[in-house]
Amino acid sequence: MVEELFVSGHRACAGCGIATSFREVMKAVGKDVIVVNATGCSEIVSSPYPQSAWKVPYIHSLFENVPAVASGVSHALRSMGNDHTQVVCIAGDGATYDIGFGALSGMLERNDDVIYVCYDNEAYMNTGIQRSSATPWKAATTTSQVGSAVKGKPQGKKPILEIAAAHKIPYAASTSVGYPFDVAKKLKKAMGIKGARFILLFASCPTGWGLDTAKSIQATKLIVETGIWKMAEYENGKMTGVFKPGKRKPVEEYIKLQSRFKHLTPEDIAAIQKEVDASWTGLE
Amino acid sequence: MKLPISKPGTSVENKTGDWRTFKPDIEVAKCIKCGTCQRFCPEGCMGDEGKVPIVNFDYCKGCGICANECPVKCIKMIPEK
Ligand SMILES: Cc1ncc(C[n+]2csc(CCOP(=O)(O)OP(=O)(O)O)c2C)c(N)n1
Ligand code: SF4
Ligand code: SF4
Ligand code: SF4
Ligand SMILES: [Mg+2]
Secondary structure, three states: OOOOOEOOOOOOOOOOHHHHHHHHHHHHHOOOEEEEEOOOHHHHHHOOOOOOOEOOOEEEOOOOOHHHHHHHHHHHHHHOOOOOOEEEEEEEHHHHHHHOHHHHHHHHHOOOOOEEEEEEOOOEOOOOOEOOOOOOOOOOEOOEOEOOOOEOOOOOOOOHHHHHHOOOOOEEEEEEOOOHHHHHHHHHHHHOOOOOEEEEEEOOOHHHHOEOHHHHHHHHHHHHHOOOOOOEEEEOOEEEEEOOOOOOOOOHHHHOOEHHHOOOOHHHHHHHHHHHHHHOOOOO | OOOOOOOOOHHHHOOOHHHOOEEEEEOHHHOOOOOHHHHHOOOOOOOOOOOOOOOOOOOOOOOOHHHHHOOOOOEEEEEOO
16 A cells, blocks of 8 residues: 555645645655745645655745755755656645746746645635636636626636646646546656656646535646636646546536636636637647 | 643544535446546545445535546446435
């Protein structure tokens, strides 16, 4: 049996998809690791002093400097002749797409020997559901509310996977916690490569999305089955693979599960469907 | 000097079972030991994959993911007493 390295007793909300994600990531990576964690739910729920849910060496510093801390840890290890311990960042979408973006770009550009895992729950959840540049179009958050003039977030999602890949790092991939074998496979693959590796992991937040806790994992499967979320791989800047879900389900099946989208009109849903269809051109 | 450092894996001291309002009830005879529930449980409190799940109620928060994902629907969520 593979040992659990993200253990029970953490304080994530019932049904939290990021907790399942960390169990999966840690089982794939194993014990020879140093985890560098950004501020966010991941850190708050797992490491209130004097407890830790991480059964491995772990450091939390700030929200914005995770890639820089990880680069330092990695360079220190390698300078001491340790060429095996993996340095793994765990950071939310707020930390990755927005607040730590500059430091992340630096880490990727220098090709530092780090695996960076961004768990994307599509908003700043820990501070009470504020929109980030990962929040999708029209989603309601506390800073993209539904009013009479504007309904939800006016902008779409920043293409962070493509931006990471554009640094021509050896490996950049996206996955979803609803596909644990894909998560494990991509982490194992990343571990066999040296340099900067970026994994974008879609993870559910029932509290922030207005999603039934029981359907938390179902939503992370549906976003792939509808084709809204692609599980893709990029090597040295070029796309080398994408998971094809077969006959894609209507996007509405994913959208209707969540109250953050409850104000969407049939026209809004049709627009999302059209955009998703177009995004698959040449890939199916 | 005693450094204020948390020890790995010590969150297990924090019992989260009292968060629960529903709890999983497993019809063991129907279970095909597929491991799906154990894999997806956010608490990692259902025992080892490949075996019939045994829920550790010290940690189960009653989310219902296991019941929703079980391919043979042998888990029911029932009110906690
Ligand atoms: C520089 C800085 N700005 C803001 C905060 C407040 N803050 C703490 S956690 C958090 C949300 C983190 O969002 P994300 O990275 O998406 O992680 P999540 O909470 O969604 O897991 C914010 C805004 C902070 N700690 N530091
Ligand atoms: S707010 Fe969302 S991401 Fe944070 S612990 Fe709760 S369910 Fe998980
Ligand atoms: S109800 Fe949730 S926490 Fe409890 S055993 Fe099932 S998946 Fe785990
Ligand atoms: S998901 Fe259902 S069938 Fe599979 S191991 Fe769990 S209880 Fe048994
Ligand atoms: Mg977030």
